[in-house]
Amino acid sequence: MTIRLLGRTEIRNLAKELDFRPRKSLGQNFVHDANTVRRIVSSSGINRHDTVIEVGPGLGSLTLGLLDRGATVAAVEVDPVLAQRLPQTIAEHSHSEIHRLTVLNTDILTLRRADLDVEPTALVANLPYNIAVPALLHLMAEFPSIKTVMVMVQAEVAERLAAEPGGKDYGVPSVKVRFYGRVRRFGMVSPTVFWPIPRVYSGLVRIDRYETTPWSTDEEFRDQVFNLIDIAFAQRRKTSRNAFLEWAGSGNESASRLLAASIDPARRGETLAVADFVRLLQRSGESEEQRAQRVRSSST
Structure with a gap:
């Protein structure tokens, strides 16, 4: 059976029925445009073999789009009123597809692998603006089974996540997400597709986890x-x-470790890629003699 997506009128009617007023503190802005929902779902590349974590499903707009794609959905909603109403909304608009939905009324930042019966393969969400980056990093760390991420975030956050080394938007989030995979922008989203209408544009970001991880991913x-990333960007x-003087113990030791990692000590943290930070940590475990030998070898 065809799944009916939510429109502007249905979103407003649901809110009225629940006597619900969106809370800015929870980043509650709901998509009411079916074309935007289809765009997000299509860009994610998910299919019927995927189990998707959706963060903040709200009134169910994107949830219906994910189910329409054939995926199984674990919807994590912190608002108890919305969490309670979501299964009914899905049943009313999809009937036979309700069995592919699980709703968890919890804070996404506390979600653990043990809370889910299956391993999620994707994260697709309209992330609440106020917790977008912490939620993203938490889920990537907690669920290594997630291979694909497609999130809608505030445009400014999207720019930071996708920024390249040396750019004005490049910062801690830019580096940390690249620890897990490749990051790409997927365009902008107008405020007019939301209720209530936010004051800023949104952006779509996709992350594809490395098929073969270039480095260790243990905790x-x-x-x-x-x-190291936090230290480099603190100043x-x-x-x-x-920047690494205190971490290394002295200026000479800091320079020695950087040179051993093939990093010019005069470079600023904002120019370093995630591979540079990984290499710096890996080489810092070497003895002073080993590092000196490596530096001599690289200069010959």
Whole structure:
């Protein structure tokens, strides 16, 4: 049976029925444009073999689009009123497809693998503006089974996520998401497709996890790499030598570690790619003699 997507009138009627008023504190802006929903779902590349985590399904616009694609959906909704109403909305608009929906009334930042009966293969969501980056990084870390991510975020956040080293928007989120995979922009979304209408444009970002990870992804290693990223951007105008001074213990040691990782100590953190941070951590475990030998070898 064909699934009926929600339109502007149905969104408003649902809100009225529930006596529901969107809360800015929860980033509640709901898509009411069917073409935008289809665009998001199509760009994600998901199919009937996928199990999708959807963050903040709200009144169910994108949820219906995901089910229409044939996917199984785990919808995570923090608002108890919306979480309770969602299965009814899906049943009314899709009838036989309700069995492919699971609704979890919880905070996405506390979601763990044990909370789901199956391993998700994709994340597709209109992420709440206020927690977009923390939610994205948490889910990528917690669910290594997620291979594809398609999220709609505030345009400014989309620009930061997709920024390349050295650009004005390049920062901590840009580097950390690339620890997991390749990042691409998928265009802008007008505020007029939402209710209520936000004051900013949104952007679509897709992340494809590396098929073969270039480095270790265990928690301890990831945390150490992320710590280096945080240090480098804490005072982004500093040279790498000075930024890592406290971490390394001295200026000479900082320069030595950077050179061993093939990084010019005069470069700033905002020019370093995720592979540079990984290499810096890997080489920092070498002895001073090993690093010196590596530097000598690279200069000959």
